[in-house]
Amino acid sequence: MYFTTEPDGAPALPFYATVLGLMCVLILVVNGVSLFHNLSSLNGANAVQGKTAQVSDKLQKLNVLVMDAESSMRGYYLSGSDVYLGPMRTASAEIEPQFHELETLLAGSPSQLRNLAQLRTLVRRKLDVLAQTLAVYRLGGLEDIAKIAATADSKADMDEIRLLLLIMSKEQHELTAARRAEFNAEYQEAVLLGIGINAAAILVIVLFYGLIRSSYFARLRTQRALQHANDNLETMVAMRTEQLSVLSRHLIKLSEEEKSRLARELHDELGANLTAISIDINCAADELRSEHAHIAQRLDRARMTLVTTVELKRRIVEDLRPSLLDNLGLAAALQSYCEEFAVVTGLECEALIEGDVDVAGPMHAIAVFRIVQEALNNIAKYAGARTVIVHLAREAGGLALEVSDDGVGIDVDAVSKPKSHGLLGMRERALLLNGSLQVKRGVNDVGTCVEAFIPLAEPDEEGGAAPRLPVAELSVRPRPSAAGRIPSSQPCSTLRHTPQGLDGQLR
Numbered sequence: 271m272y273f274t275t276e277p278d279g280a281p282a283l284p285f286y287a288t289v290l291g292l293m294c295v296l297i298l299v300v301n302g303v304s305l306f307h308n309l310s311s312l313n314g315a316n317a318v319q320g321k322t323a324q325v326s327d328k329l330q331k332l333n334v335l336v337m338d339a340e341s342s343m344r345g346y347y348l349s350g351s352d353v354y355l356g357p358m359r360t361a362s363a364e365i366e367p368q369f370h371e372l373e374t375l376l377a378g379s380p381s382q383l384r385n386l387a388q389l390r391t392l393v394r395r396k397l398d399v400l401a402q403t404l405a406v407y408r409l410g411g412l413e414d415i416a417k418i419a420a421t422a423d424s425k426a427d428m429d430e431i432r433l434l435l436l437i438m439s440k441e442q443h444e445l446t447a448a449r450r451a452e453f454n455a456e457y458q459e460a461v462l463l464g465i466g467i468n469a470a471a472i473l474v475i476v477l478f479y480g481l482i483r484s485s486y487f488a489r490l491r492t493q494r495a496l497q498h499a500n501d502n503l504e505t506m507v508a509m510r511t512e513q514l515s516v517l518s519r520h521l522i523k524l525s526e527e528e529k530s531r532l533a534r535e536l537h538d539e540l541g542a543n544l545t546a547i548s549i550d551i552n553c554a555a556d557e558l559r560s561e562h563a564h565i566a567q568r569l570d571r572a573r574m575t576l577v578t579t580v581e582l583k584r585r586i587v588e589d590l591r592p593s594l595l596d597n598l599g600l601a602a603a604l605q606s607y608c609e610e611f612a613v614v615t616g617l618e619c620e621a622l623i624e625g626d627v628d629v630a631g632p633m634h635a636i637a638v639f640r641i642v643q644e645a646l647n648n649i650a651k652y653a654g655a656r657t658v659i660v661h662l663a664r665e666a667g668g669l670a671l672e673v674s675d676d677g678v679g680i681d682v683d684a685v686s687k688p689k690s691h692g693l694l695g696m697r698e699r700a701l702l703l704n705g706s707l708q709v710k711r712g713v714n715d716v717g718t719c720v721e722a723f724i725p726l727a728e729p730d731e732e733g734g735a736a737p738r739l740p741v742a743e744l745s746v747r748p749r750p751s752a753a754g755r756i757p758s759s760q761p762c763s764t765l766r767h768t769p770q771g772l773d774g775q776l777r
Contacts, residue, residue, distance in 0.1 A: 290481070294474050301467045308460045315453040321375055322446040325382075328372050329435050335361040335368070336393055336431060343400050347407060358400065365393060382441060389434045396427050518698045526636050533591035536583055544580055551576065592639065599628035600635040601662075604642060608660055615650045618657045625664025634724055637699045638662065638671055641707070644692050645673040645720045653677030655717060668705070668725035679711050680718045700724060 339361035345354035369390050376382040555569035587593065594603040601623045608621040630638065642660055649655055655677030663670045693709055700707040705724040712719045 290474055290477055294471075294478075297467055297470050297474065301464070301471075304460055304463050304467070308457065311453050311456045311460075315449055318449040319446055322442045325372065325375050325442045326439055328368055328375070329439055332365065332368055332372075332389070332393065333432065333435050335365055336396060336428070339397065339400060340428065343404065346404075355404075358404075362397060365397070369393075379441075379445065382438060382445075385434060385438045385441070389431065389438065392427065392431050392434060396431060399427065515698065515701065522695075522698055522702055523633070526633070529590040530632075530636075533587045536587050536590070537593075540583055541580075544576065544583065548573065548576055548580075591636075595635055595639055596632075600630055600638060601627050603635075603639055604660060604662060607639070607643065608646075608658075611646050611650070611658075617650070617655060619646070620657075620659050622659065622661045624662070627662055627664050627669055629664070630669060630724075630726060634669065634703060634726060637703055637705075638669060638722075638724060640699055641671060641696045641720070641722055642673060644696050648692055649673075649675050649677065649718075653679075653718060665723075668723055671722040671724070672719060674712050674719040675717045676712070677717045679716065680709060696720070696722070 335357075338357035342354045342357035346352070346358075369386065372386055373383065376386055551569050551573045555566045555573070558569070559566040592603050592607070594606050604623065605621050608619045611617070612619040627638075642662075646658065646660075649658055653675050655675035658673070658675045661672040661674075697707045700722050703724050705722060707720070707722040709718065709720050711717070
């Protein structure tokens, strides 16, 4: 028997456990959002830094193009070779694409766009001045160029371009530094938020650990309590089973003693009375037969009724206590019973007796006889056998009994039927005398074999308990029902002896 602490209906978590679970989910969501925000901030900072590097490169390239264009013009003025005009042409072709790229990179900064527009104006003006001086050189020569250089403020233009490039680079670096500072501030906030999230997660984990720990110890205490209750119940069941087994054996012993006493009383007292009645009826019938024939006929009918009553008494006595068992011994009783069984059932029943089995005491003899009787009754009802062998042998220390047949064999389900007590009765009779009993399949799994061993040492009935032999077991393990009973079969009666006639002496 087992108990359970599981409540009826669908199981549900406690409210606080649900709240802790939701808190864990919320913490994970907040942590994920924070990580995504940090990643976005980092990508933005990296993008700004990369844009700053590109702007710096473009501005540096513009400066190089303008300076190369101016240097190439000086080389052309001094040498007169068109080869030196290559950087001038390159600058004229590449400066506008560079300005377009810078406009794209600086689209998000109005101040930088204004600086870029001013820079474009200065660079274009510088290139126009270089183009004009080139045209003047080609018409008037180096002297006209020298006059223009003496009057034009070309150095101021280049300084202004360099200054504007420096301002734009500085402003771009300041923008990058501001973005980096903003990212560092956000990063610090994210770190603090992460620390808070981790602290909250640790707190929730600690709460969960406490919940799991308390639940585990509560379950452990419940399991121990259930185990203790189960142990007590098993001990109680074992004790009750032993008490019932002892009571059953005691009732079997009392039943046999009562049957024996009743059989003796019926045989002695009732038999003597019936014999006296029979003698009186015979005498009265003989005296009245000549003068009162009709009365004699009535007495004859009464005598026939008496014969039937005598036969009924004899059957009752034989069922209560076989007379052959007390008069001729166990071997003769088994031989006679097997012969009668064969006549009644039409089966071939052979009794094999080995050794001096008649040394068994009354209790041993009746136990063996009842076991054989029950086994043969079950064979006649359920086995569907053709041949039955009853083998009883005297062995060292006791009697060995084997009842085997060639029938369908015992079924495990048949052994566990709750309303069959034959096997249990045979087992208890064996245990009553400290014996053992087994029920198993026959040789080559054909039929059924009942094996029993009854020790000849008498159990101590005066006080001390005799040593117990191992408890008898069924080779086919029964599956006890709710009432804890082992099924068996109903008894089967054998052929009754019928007296040949009544000649004044009862048989």
